[in-house]
Amino acid sequence: MNINFRLKSLVILVFTSCALFAQTPEKQVGDLPLDPAVRTGKLPNGFTYYIRHNEEPKNRVIFYLANKVGSVLENEDQRGLAHFMEHMNFNGTKHFPHNELVNYLQKEGVRFGADINAYTSFDETVYQLPLPSDDPEVLKNGIEIMRDWAQEATLDPVEIDKERGVVLEEKRLGKGSAERMRRQFWPQLLNNSRYSVRIPIGLDTVLDNFKRPTIASFYHDWYRPDLQALIIVGDVNVDQIEQIVKAKFSDLKNPQQERVRTKYSIELTGRNQFMEVTDKEMASTTAEIIIKHKTGPVTTEAEYREAIVKELFNSMMRARYGELSRQADPPFIQGGTGIEDFLGGLDMFDASVVAKPNELEVGLKSVWREVERVKRFGFTATELERVKESYFNNLEYMLRAKGKTNSQAYVSEYLNNFLKNEAAPGIDVEYKMVKAMLPTITLADMNKLVETYVRNDNKDILILGQDKDKATLPSETTVNEWLKAVDAEDLKPYSDDVSSKPLLINNPVPGKITKEEKNSELNITTITLSNGIKVLLKPTDFKNDEIMFSAFSAGGTSLYSDADFRSAANAGGMIHSFGAGNYNTTELDKYLSGKQLGVQPFISERTQGITGVSIPKNLEIAFQLLYAYLTEPRKDEIQFNNIIKRTKAGLANRGNNPNIVFRDSIAAIMSGYDIRHMPPTVAMVDQIDLNKICSIYKERFADASGMTFIFVGNIDTVTIKPLLEKYIASLPSTNSHQQAKDLAIHTPKGRIEKTIYKGSEPRATVELYFTGDLDSSAQVKYQLDALKEVLEIRLLERLREDESGVYSPSAYASTDKYPTPHYTFGVGFGCAPQNVDKLIASALDEIAKLKTEGPPVVNIDKYKAEKQRTHEINIKTNDWWFGYLNDQLQDNNPLNQVNDYKANMANITQESLKETAQKYLSGKNYIKLVLMPENKN
Structure with a gap:
């Protein structure tokens, strides 16, 4: 709830x-028809x-x-x-x-x-x-x-x-x-x-x-x-x-003296308002300009067209602010504008900025400057065509997915139809409307929209900041002077620069498929390529238009010193933000607009690789982008400096937020205060070096021979093979086969208790951890999963229902096989500070009962019922198979362990969970961490 x-x-x-006869809901003149696939009355x-x-x-x-x-x-x-x-x-x-x-x-x-x-x-x-x-x-x-x-x-x-x-x-x-x-x-x-x-x-x-x-x-x-x-x-x-x-x-009764269900609204006064609010725990200074506007539900074709115009407007504005945020010296931490739903019969034009420390004027002006630019010059024809293509392709994807659409998506449509009178005509009608409407939407429609929404009435300006900055925050007069100054600037029209170069700098030299094995039981084909890469193909029919893929090999940041760790840990994300091949980030965004794919390289502690998703139609482009990231990464000093500056600005007041302080403390304590797991600081950010990022990234992907690729989804195993030979068999191979190192970063042993005092509200957060070495068999993982579920049932019954002391208690269990098998079993909840000790005692009492009595059989039955129902659904999804194959291969476990599901579930008994609790929840290694308000005493 x-x-x-x-x-x-x-x-x-x-x-x-x-009466047992239903009437059709009243249909107003001009309304779009309700989807005929739904029975309504x-x-x-x-x-x-x-x-x-x-x-x-x-x-x-x-x-x-x-x-x-x-x-x-x-x-x-x-x-x-x-x-x-x-x-x-x-x-x-x-x-x-x-x-x-x-x-x-x-x-x-x-x-x-x-x-x-x-x-x-x-x-x-x-x-x-x-x-x-x-x-x-x-x-x-x-x-x-x-x-x-x-x-x-x-x-x-x-x-x-x-x-x-x-x-x-x-x-x-x-x-x-x-x-x-x-x-x-x-x-x-x-x-x-x-x-x-x-x-x-x-x-x-x-x-x-x-x-x-x-x-x-x-x-x-x-x-x-x-x-x-x-x-x-x-x-x-x-x-x-x-x-x-x-x-x-039909026998439900309305009250005899029925009260009128008033439809409340927020009346527009026409006046402009200024609000300034501060708080000592506010982590940044923000400004928001909200221009409220009367609106209503989308019920007609004309209103549907207007909704599309708003979506296209928002997309073009997001793209412009995306470019602005990638400048060498970004004017803000975050910024943007858009037309959004509000409340009480209103929507709004919203312009907001999260400012860098002491730079609210610069940030707000930069956001408003783009609003003024659009007011004066509008958008370009190429911008509009790009977002129209993207909008249509997304709808086309939904049409192709028809028949595989999850029930929840339909429920959401009918909810809005009933509660908000929003039209729900169905994907077939929507597709036809959009196909007819999009060509008629022009730059003039965008200009009219801006005139309607960017007005000088019903405008609220909201400034939020920290108590310590209250004296220096701008007044209403000052903010309005800033906006007027932008309005008076000599602005230039936006230039939509689009590259016509090919994505790849060099064409790959194809390799060959040297071996092919078929696991008929799991419907998985394993292919070996001439450069040593293994590729697993798992074709499914769970979705009509989705292919998920990933690749990994051993190594990761574990191969680098503490001094180079920050550069290594940020290399994957940084390089991704620089673009790939012939395209910088902005050019790549424009090139990929309208295409339905995504590719992301990564470097984690023990592996490096790449992950992505694509529709079959765009699969070759996804392969090209994958090849570009792995063989043609870019070095972008401007973008690097941009990220570093924004990161430092975001850290400036990180310590103001009690929840962040607590989470940072947990990470530090659970790692034994290892330098790689300490809270980020400006000094740590200064350790990130562009040249090291580039060299480390190239080192990690210099040898693809140890890589394993996984493809799951709507795969044509015939047409994908030439792509594998061209873009993956061509990746460089040195056969070095490096392995990850054990950094000896372990959760400290023994009993640790620590209370962090932060925040002024009367609220506490409790985290209890049991840790230690693990028997890494699949059966133990099932036992631990069952243990945390039956414990969570009891915590819900006792801490919430019986003692009324918490809202949502949780239990969780995680296991890792490498570098050494270990587990973490945790309990967490929020509560009143005065109830911390009592509720911890109750939670530990329930854990003690697991060790002495085992869980109630009824709770084991509940767990098995839920697990069985969930498994039946999950095993028919791409997401589950994608995650399962990645986990099994990275842990060097047999792929056919999925067939042991029923046996593993049957082995979960009251006695087995009692033994598991005795072994893994002994309390020998126990960490109690509590967040309490500063004013406790």
Whole structure:
């Protein structure tokens, strides 16, 4: 469960009777038609449903219950209860009292939080429930759960009191500098509208003290069929499901004295506003210019065309700021503009900058200068054609992917259709519209858009900074003078320089395929090339238009001294940012625009290699780019200096953020304070040397003979072979076969306890780690994975449900085979500072029970059910096979271990987990790390 709002430069935006015959929802004149592939209807009581058959994934279905009910509907004494009501639907309904709902679903392989979830925002509350669809009983119960959520919550006073602590802990997690500053500028930014006083998380005074009748009143008033919709997408029989929905939901009642569901909005006043807010934990100085604008849902073809124009505008502006950020001396850390959704019937033109220290004027002027340039001169024809091609190609990709589209994508469309009246015509209609509309979109449309959105009214200027800089932050008059100065500058039109050179400087000299082996069981072909490279091909039909690939060989940064480590560790990312072959970064961005591929070289601690993804149509270009990165890397001093300067600027106030300080401390302690794992500093950045980066990069890729390539996806094994010979068999080979070094960086042994004091909010973060040497067999990994899952179930039951002390406790386990087999098993949670010791004791008590009693069998069964359901889905995805093959090959493990899944799961028992806990959670090597506020004492 979460409250659905996000921050952009700390500006919060929200995403944002008994008759058995259904009526078709009313269709307004001019509306785009709803996708005919979805069955939809409205019952006489106003309840709406959407049902669609979709087999991605097979034997699965997703249920969503959408309610046009959010925090804006709360009375003053109900502030926070829309969100609290969301919680209560998981804590007792007619057919699943108390916590039986979560318990039942876990037994069916559904994870609380990861699968079953919900969110509450200002205008809506949405519940989600993914289930297996091949079990009629589970399917029937899934619909029963949705019916209970719609109008059958029990609201047990005992459960309400237990949930208060959970909700308050969820609220605690959101506290910090962002939330403190938001409280100050939010009312003014929202023109003191209803939204400014109805933050979904609510007020402590209400959450702590409300009684059952208050929340029951909210539930009775607003959880009603005329404000609800059920969305069902998955591998189901639509006719059968529709009849069940009609029978189950037609008897939902609307209140006799029905309250009007007011549609709240933010009224535009026409005035301009200036806000300046500081906080001691703010890590940077930012400025944001927000020009608000009335908008509405996309329901007609004309509105759809306007939405495309906005997307094209945003793409062109992103490209321009991308170029600006790559200057020798970048004017900001981050900067950009765009037209985005806002809140309350508004969207906005937003120009924002994260300034370098003491350079707010330079940063803001640079961002606004590009706005002014577009106002005066518009865009170029080549810019527009490039983004139009990219937009169309993306839509074409979606059309080709039809039939392999995940159910979640359809659910999102129907959610927006119901909650926001957004059109959902389906990919076929959209493709035809876009194909007809794109040629008609002109530079004049872009100019008109700029005139509409970049205005001098309804403009808010927001400056956010650190307390220590408060005296030097600019006034409203000063900022307006900066903007006027830019408006008066003698600007030149943007020049869209496009290279016509080929990507590669030199054509590869092809090699040969010397050997080919087929593993029929796994459908994997292993090819050996004349330069010694091995290539594994795993063709799949999981997606219509996706090929994932990677390559790795041994070595990495482990082969370099501490003095050269920073250069080695940054070589992969730096070289990637310089471009490749004949193209610098800007030229390469333009060349790749409209093409659907990505390639990224890397150098990690023990390996170096490259990873990427492409559609079949663009695969040869992806091969060319791969070849260019490995054999024709560029050296770009301007871009290097740019990155170094921006990195240093970003480090200036890193220590202000409590969470960053804590994470940095964890990394240092867990590595035994090894220099390679210490928090980044300006001195460390100064160690990065351009010449060393280039030489190290070339050294790491000078010998491809030890490389292994993996390709997974929609591969044509015939047409890919000439590409392998041309672009991969041609890579240089010296047969040096270097191996990575053991740097002897180990988690310290023994018991370590450390408390870090940072931050002013009354919140604590706890991390507990058990570490040590590992028996690296696959069976042990399964046992550790099961152990952390059954422990997490108990932590959820005890720390959250029984003790109401945390919101979302977690357990995790990681294993590494090299350089020496070792493991890390952890527990983490956030809580009130005064509860740290008590909750740690509870967590350790649950671990002790694992060692003395083993986990409850019911929790093992829950783990196996969830794992089995997840495995059934994962094994039919490119992502899973891609990750699996990479892991197995890098760890030198047999590829056929996937066939041992059932045996490994069968070996997980109460006794085996008890023994695993005794061995790996002995406490011999135990690290307790706690983040506490500075004002604890």
